[in-house]
Amino acid sequence: MAMPPDQYALLSQSNRFLSDWIAFAYRHTVWIMLALLLCAVLAASYTMRNLGVNTNTANMLSEELPFRINLARFEKAFPQYEEILVLVLNAPTPEQTYLAATQLSAYLSENQETFGTVLYLNGESFFQANGLLYKSQNEIRLLGDQLSNAQPLIAGIIRDPSLFTFFNLLQEAVTELLSGRKLEIDALMYAVASTIDSNLSGRRQALSWQTLLQDETGNSPHREFIILRPKLDFSQIFPAEQAMTTIHQAAKFLDLENQYGARLRITGDVALAHEELTSAMLGAQDAGIIAIIGVAIILLIALRSAGSVITVLISLMLGLIFTAAFATLAVGHLNLISIAFAVLYIGLGVDYAIHLLLRYAELGKIGLSQLDMLLTAGRDTGRSLIICAITTAIGFYAFIPTTYQGIAELGIISGTGMLISLVVTLTVIPALQRYVPIQPQSFQPEDCSSRLPIYWLRYPRTVLLVTVLAGGVSIMALPEVKFDHNLLNMNNPNGEAVQTFRELLADPEQSPWFGAIPVDNQLEAKKLTQKLAPLPEVEKVVSLADFIPTEQTEKLVLLDEISLALGPDFFTPVQPANKHYTTAQQRSALTPLLQSLQLLTQDTDHAIIATAAQKLTNSLLALLSALDSTRPIDSQQLLANIEQDLFALLPETLARLQTALTASEVDVDSLPESLRSRWLSPEGKYLVVAYPASNIDDNEALRKFVRAVQRYAPQVSSAPIIILEAGEAVVDAFIQAFTLALIGILFALWWLLRNMLSILLVLIPLLLAALFTVAATVILHIPFNFANIIALPLLLGIGIDSSIHMVTRGRHQHQTDAHLLHTSTARAIFFSALTTMVGFGSLILSSHPGTASMGLLLSIGITxxxxxVFLVLPSLMQLFSRNQAQP
Incomplete structure (x- = not known):
């Protein structure tokens, strides 16, 4: 393979430049290093003061995309849906959950420096007064029946809220039940038994009168939601940290856990972004430390000189600092993908130094002077290094024209970083070799980096046949390649915000992901609702009109009838116990109650309620046993605790019920502004929201829901649409970047090599590796996502380096057989690949799944x-060499 004359001229020009540069760096070490260190200090200071972090995932894609345009319109009309925190409060009873949420929302509302708005809709006086109007007429009638049945019991408790009175009243109810009166007191029996059992087991559990009186399911999760719009501090790395810290401090100050047994969790887009940023930064930080340690170990094995390792690490750190300063100047911030640039740089930035130093060491057996060895090593490897820097930069720069702005920023930063790395390497390494030179070494055939390839090179046709078969199998796997649209899968699955968000997604009634559709008027909202509601992918459609209760006249009549039937005495405030009952007196009330319960359990006419009666009987017998086995003072405390848990929530329940029975007719004007503004914008836009019928945490369910809604409302926006459309845009951007990278690398190779056979030899291993990597994603079930999809275009730029070094060395020294694998070039390729794999592999340990998957896929690709390069390329070179040698 002869080299064209014009290429010799080009080579001589680059050689002269490299020789002059290396010689200058070698002769002026002190001044050059001082200048570089001064520039590094200034660059680091500038970076620390000015580099920010952008966590907005939507902003990582071009604003010109249709879904971004729809999103901008939606955010302009209804900004209160964006950048929110959702506080989820759970407690053992609905009353406790409501009280905890009321206290927390009131407390946070006073902190106007941290929170713009605090919205607790269920706590609004409007819903407290009119909440029953949103129930059906049958539900209201059932409530009336429940209250009517409970009226004697409640009246008795109001007069004397003591265990003595309560047990007597319960015994009377059981007696009436046995006499033939129809009473539904099984739920009360279960609730009382549960309260007694809880106290006997050492934990407290208040009885929920709301659950009993309103016939609610006692085992359903009791949740209340508070929606906040925090004032984010973008001058900080973690803009939401102050707001989230304030919330946790408020819950601790109010002692919600001890007072109400309340559990507070924080989710919402701001919390998810905060968790993702935290895991991404911590992951990048940990990966960076691991990468530096791993790279240092590999360098020590490769270079066999601690001084040379220090030299390379100094070069690496200087290049990293200058690249970070460039990122600050050119972009101004890092995003959740470009934040990994440091680890990428560590994995790639040492390659040039390895090739230069190993060639320098290999020349030691010739007997040249130190400067001559440096100049010769520079001439021998310099051209390959320049080609590699350019092609790697092209691999990164290919992301710039795409609509995936997040990766485009990574391309700008890392592409330029590769050029910076080359300049720094060719400056620092020669300069420091004057004082910390690597020891010249000779490389033997038994070098561990070339044993396996040498064995297989005896059978080049077999190697290529196996390669063709593997390529065919890989092509068959291509239709099964998947892209994971779900942004939640990019977050730490153990994070509180993610786990809470997924819990809400599983409940169609509470799904935080929905389709938001702004329309021009109420008539359009009604027509759109009629189109979307019948869709199987849609659970329900909500608009402002749905907050106007139906059948209000009939419901108001029913509520008035309930109020009249109960009378004013029903809502008399609960009075303190009339007198102090001794333990013996309270025990005396248990005997007739137990006798009546035992009769009830034996009554075949009451088979359904008999189970509840038996449960309560067991609990009361256990209570008697505990009273007999404890000291008097402990017995008194036990009974006092049970009494408190039985009646503590009754006053709150009766007060809220009394308010709910004062409902009045509701129209749009009477709706609270906090609610109306979420469904009607100041410009007159009405909001229609479609909720998914299934859990759209699943990619296929997400796609079906979004496409179904888009058929009737192409202007639909919000998270599910952003996720799906962003995924489509990212895939398109990936194809574009891969194509641009391939075209750019082809042009660069043609301009630098000017030989079609050499270009093919360089590209074939690279394209095969890309094909095998894609097939590996199918076999190993590693779907592409918003982060790791950069792998293939990136591998074009990274992987081509090894092919270039191998082909260039083979052409210039006419080596195509196993001897090529005995050179410093093969050794440098091997250890460069190891350092790159360590750099990328360290990302696998990141707690951020997106970053981890990127590291895993890049490591697979480098492998x-x-x-x-070590198996297929030498076999190809041998065959081409034999064919050319034949007459």
Missing amino acids: FILLC
Whole structure:
């Protein structure tokens, strides 16, 4: 393979430049290092003061995309849906949950420096007064029946809220039941038994009168939601940290856990972004430390000189600092993908130094002077290094024209970083070799980096046949390649915000992901609702009109009838116990109650309620046993605790019920502004919201829901639409970037090599490695996502380096057989690949799944590149060499 004359001229020009540069760096070490260190200090200071972090996932894509345009319109009309925190409060009873949420929302509302708005809709006086109007007429009638049945019991408790009175009243109810009166007191029996059992087991559980009186399911989760719009501090790395800290401090100050047994969790887009940023930054930080340690170990094995390792690490750190300063100047911030640039740089930035130093060491057996060895090593490897820097930069720069702005920023930063790395390497390494030179070494055939390839090179046709078969199998796997649209899968699955968000997604009634559709008027909202509601993918459609209760006249009549039937005495405030009952007196009330319950359990006419009666009987017998086995003072405390848990929530329940029975007719004007503004914008836009019928945490369910809604409302926006459309845009951007990278690398190779056979030899292993990597995603069930999809275009730029070094060395020294694998070039390729794999592999340990998957996929790709370069490429070179040698 002869080299064209014009290429010799080009080579001589680059050689002269490299020789002059290396010689200058070698002769002026002190001044150059001082200048570089001064520039590094200034660059680091500038970076620390000015580099920010952008966590907005939507902003990582071009604003010109249709879904971004729809999103901008939606955010302009209804900004209160964006950048929110959702506080989820759970407690053992609905009353406790409501009280905890009321206290927390009131407390946070006073902190106007941290929170713009605090919305607790269920706590609004409007819903407290008119909440029953949103129930059906049958539900209201059932409530009336429940209250009527409970009236004697409640009246008795109001007069004397004591265990003595309560047990007597309960015994009377059981007696009436046995006499033939129809009473539904099984739920009360279960609730009382549960309260007694809880106290006997050492934990407290208040009885929920709301659950009993309103016939609610006692085992359903009791949740209340508070929606906040925090004032984010973008001058900080974690803009939401102050707001989230304030919330946790408020819950601790109010002692919600001890007072109400309340559990507070924080989710919403702001909390998810905060968790993702935290895991991404911590993951990048940990990966960076691991990468530096791993790279240092590999360098020590490769270079066999601690001084040389220090030299390379100094070069690496200087290049990293200058690249970070460039990122600050050119972009101004890092995003959740470009934040990994440091680890990428660590994995790639040492390659140039390894090739230069190993060639320098290999020349030691010739007997040249130190400067001559440096100049010769620079001439021998310099051209390859320049080609590699350019092609790697092209691999990164290919992201710039795409609509995936997040990766485009990574391309700008890392692409330029590769050029910076080359300049720093060719400056620092020669300069420091004057004082910390690597020891010249000779490389033997038994070098561990070339044993396996040498064995297989005896059978080049077999290697290529196996490669063709593997390529065919890989092509068959391509239709099964998946893209994971779900942004939640990019977050730490153990994070509180993610787990809470997924819990809400599983409940169609509470799904935080929905389709938001702004329309021009109420008539359009009604027509759209009629189109979307019948869709199987849609659970329900909500608009402002749905907050106007139906059948209000009939419901108001029913509520008035309930109020009249109960009378004013029903809502008399609960009075303190009339007198102090001794333990013996309270025990005396248990005997007739137990006798009546035992009769009830034996009554075949009451088989259904008999189970509840038996449960309560067991609990009361256990209570008697506990009273007999404890000291008097402990017995008194036990009974006092049970009494408190039985009646503590009754006053709150009766007060809220009394308010709910004062409902009045509701129209749009009477709706609270906090609610109306969420469904009607100041410009007159009405909001229609479609909720998914299934859990759209699943990619296929997400796609079906979004496409179904888009058929009738192409202007639909919000999270599910952003996720799906962003995924489609990212896939398109990936294809564009891969194509641009391939075209750019082809042009660069043609301009630098000017030989079609050499270009093919360089590209074939690279394309094979890319094909095998894609097939590996199918076999190993590693779907592409918003982060790891950069792998293939990136591998084009990274992986081509090894092919270039191998082909260039083979052409210039006419080596195509196993001897090529005995050179410093093969050794440098092997250890460069190891350092790159360590750099990328360290990302696998990140708690951020997106970053971890990127590291895993890049590591797999580098492994395939190494195999193709050491197995497939030498076999190809041998065959081409034999064919050319034949007459």
